[in-house]
Amino acid sequence: MVIQIWLLIGVVVGLLTIATAIGQVLKRQSDLNLNPAAVATFNTRLRAWWIICCLVALAFVVSPWITVVLFGFLSFWALREFITLTPTRPGDHRALFWVFFLFTPMQYFLVGMDSPQPGLGTYELYSIAIPVYGFLFIPARVAIAGDFKRFLERIAKIQCGLLVCVYFLSFAPAMLFLNLESAEDSAASPELLLFFFVVMVLFSDAMQFVWGRAYGKHVIAPSINATRTWEGMICGAVTTALVGMALYWATPFPSPWQAALMSLIISVMAFAGGMTMSAIKRDRGVKDYGTLVEGHSGLLDRIDSICFAAPVFYHVTRYFFTAS
Amino acid sequence: MPRFESNRRNIARIVFRPANRRDTIRSMITEFLLSKTARFLGGSSIRWVDCQPDTCQRVYFANHTSHLDVVLVWSALPHSVRKLTRPVAAKDYWTGGWIRRHLAKAYNALLIDRNEIKVHQSPIDLILREIGNTYSVIIFPEGGRRSGEGIGEFKSGLYYLSRKKPELELVPVHIDNMNRILPRGEFLPVPLLSCITFGPPIWLENGEPKIDFLNRAREAVRQLKEV
Numbered sequence: 308m309v310i311q312i313w314l315l316i317g318v319v320v321g322l323l324t325i326a327t328a329i330g331q332v333l334k335r336q337s338d339l340n341l342n343p344a345a346v347a348t349f350n351t352r353l354r355a356w357w358i359i360c361c362l363v364a365l366a367f368v369v370s371p372w373i374t375v376v377l378f379g380f381l382s383f384w385a386l387r388e389f390i391t392l393t394p395t396r397p398g399d400h401r402a403l404f405w406v407f408f409l410f411t412p413m414q415y416f417l418v419g420m421d422s423p424q425p426g427l428g429t430y431e432l433y434s435i436a437i438p439v440y441g442f443l444f445i446p447a448r449v450a451i452a453g454d455f456k457r458f459l460e461r462i463a464k465i466q467c468g469l470l471v472c473v474y475f476l477s478f479a480p481a482m483l484f485l486n487l488e489s490a491e492d493s494a495a496s497p498e499l500l501l502f503f504f505v506v507m508v509l510f511s512d513a514m515q516f517v518w519g520r521a522y523g524k525h526v527i528a529p530s531i532n533a534t535r536t537w538e539g540m541i542c543g544a545v546t547t548a549l550v551g552m553a554l555y556w557a558t559p560f561p562s563p564w565q566a567a568l569m570s571l572i573i574s575v576m577a578f579a580g581g582m583t584m585s586a587i588k589r590d591r592g593v594k595d596y597g598t599l600v601e602g603h604s605g606l607l608d609r610i611d612s613i614c615f616a617a618p619v620f621y622h623v624t625r626y627f628f629t630a631s
Numbered sequence: 632m633p634r635f636e637s638n639r640r641n642i643a644r645i646v647f648r649p650a651n652r653r654d655t656i657r658s659m660i661t662e663f664l665l666s667k668t669a670r671f672l673g674g675s676s677i678r679w680v681d682c683q684p685d686t687c688q689r690v691y692f693a694n695h696t697s698h699l700d701v702v703l704v705w706s707a708l709p710h711s712v713r714k715l716t717r718p719v720a721a722k723d724y725w726t727g728g729w730i731r732r733h734l735a736k737a738y739n740a741l742l743i744d745r746n747e748i749k750v751h752q753s754p755i756d757l758i759l760r761e762i763g764n765t766y767s768v769i770i771f772p773e774g775g776r777r778s779g780e781g782i783g784e785f786k787s788g789l790y791y792l793s794r795k796k797p798e799l800e801l802v803p804v805h806i807d808n809m810n811r812i813l814p815r816g817e818f819l820p821v822p823l824l825s826c827i828t829f830g831p832p833i834w835l836e837n838g839e840p841k842i843d844f845l846n847r848a849r850e851a852v853r854q855l856k857e858v
Contacts, residue, residue: 388824400811404847
């Protein structure tokens with residue numbers, strides 16, 4: 308297992324170094340007719356990926372709790388951004404307080420209490436805590452505050468933020484508590500699974516961006532995101548699947564085909580996440596929040612793909628590749 | 632008797648000096664903790680639009696939406712400027728209770744008595760005397776916290792301050808989103824992201840009427856929301 312971890316880390320560091328080098332070269336090229344803003348975006352993304360990879364790698368060395376807590380803080384910050392962009396009314400204040408200071412920590416606490424041993428897990432609890440009990444609490448609390456104006460819209464916004472930023476994202480650290488089928492097999496460490504997942508999401512983002520820039524012609528939804536094209540999406544997904552297949556020795560999936568398929572799922576879901584968050588931002592109108600979160604915009608932009616890919620990847624792994 | 636008195640003074644000096652130092656340290660710790668907490672809760676990004684942080688004498692005037700405003704504006708300033716900047720606050724509120732008194736001290740607040748305004752002791756004179764030729768002040772010309780959106784009418788203090796000391800730079804400050812973080816009447820904050828914008832300084836024009844000037848100042852704050 309140790310060898311695989313080092314190999315995977317080596318591959319990731321290698322890829323990131325190559326990408327960083329390309330980014331730096333592109334920054335200095337002026338005759339290639341590239342959009343400097345796009346190159347700058349690429350470089351800031353790379354910087355974020357270095358950080359994310361370092362943080363996830365840290366979890367190997369220390370403890371799963373570190374990872375759970377780190378993702379908890381990511382969720383907290385993402386939720387701040389989400390609710391900041393979303394108009395709320397004074398009547399939502401108390402409900403929002405509990406969303407931030409009760410439901411978010413509770414979700415991560417429950418995830419952290421999970422255990423691979425059968426009968427000791429908290430999966431049943433944390434997988435319904437926010438979708439069911441959060442959704443029971445929020446409308447009731449908002450109703451008690453006594454403001455009925457656009458009631459449904461407001462509770463939907465709060466619930467949506469809580470689901471996307473907290474619930475979905477919490478499935479990433481939850482992977483650390485999976486009881487993988489081939490437990491005797493050397494490559495079946497859940498830490499490695501999480502690392503593989505994060506790396507594939509980031510890689511897929513990069514590939515969709517690069518292919519879209521290089522060969523993108525058919526924009527999927529120009530009014531939502533002008534840079535996402537069918538070519539970028541499909542070529543990105545295929546590249547991700549191929550690389551996932553090549554990396555199958557570092558995954559708990561027994562055959563290259565399964566690793567490829569899982570990578571394909573990751574790539575498609577990451578794409579879906581990016582599109583959805585673009586739509587939300589577009590709906591709010593750039594001008595409204597552009598000034599507001601300028602300077603530290605973008606944690607949500609960085610992790611939108613992880614948010615959407617995590618639950619699907621988690622559940623497919625759980626149902627097909629775990630012992631329980 | 633004289634001997635006794637001098638003795639007492641000596642004791643007082645010995646006793647009070649460490650107490651003062653302890654107070655200073657306590658103030659420093661309070662200041663540090665509070666500005667960090669406020670920055671975390673306010674999650675604020677700070678922008679200087681056509682204006683740079685400077686230690687020259689200034690009046691920062693801002694819209695007022697929450698209790699955290701003073702702390703936020705104050706902690707948004709760079710340390711060197713912060714040392715020379717004093718928030719103006721109401722004496723009756725900030726001397727009520729140990730915590731508030733303590734906070735006012737940590738922020739080096741300039742407390743103004745709202746209830747006992749005398750002709751020869753107007754708050755403006757008091758402020759001018761207190762700041763001398765070194766300190767800057769933070770004021771909230773709306774007079775009280777606003778419950779909703781928008782900026783209320785400015786009270787005339789800003790005008791008189793500027794008329795009596797025209798060389799003061801008047802820097803508009805806009806605090807965005809704080810009315811959602813800690814609205815009026817709430818005591819539990821929701822940690823959204825706020826934004827503090829410092830705008831280009833304005834001055835009182837020669838012979839400018841009070842109403843015009845106050846409207847111009849209010850407009851200067853309001854338009855920082857859009858930049």
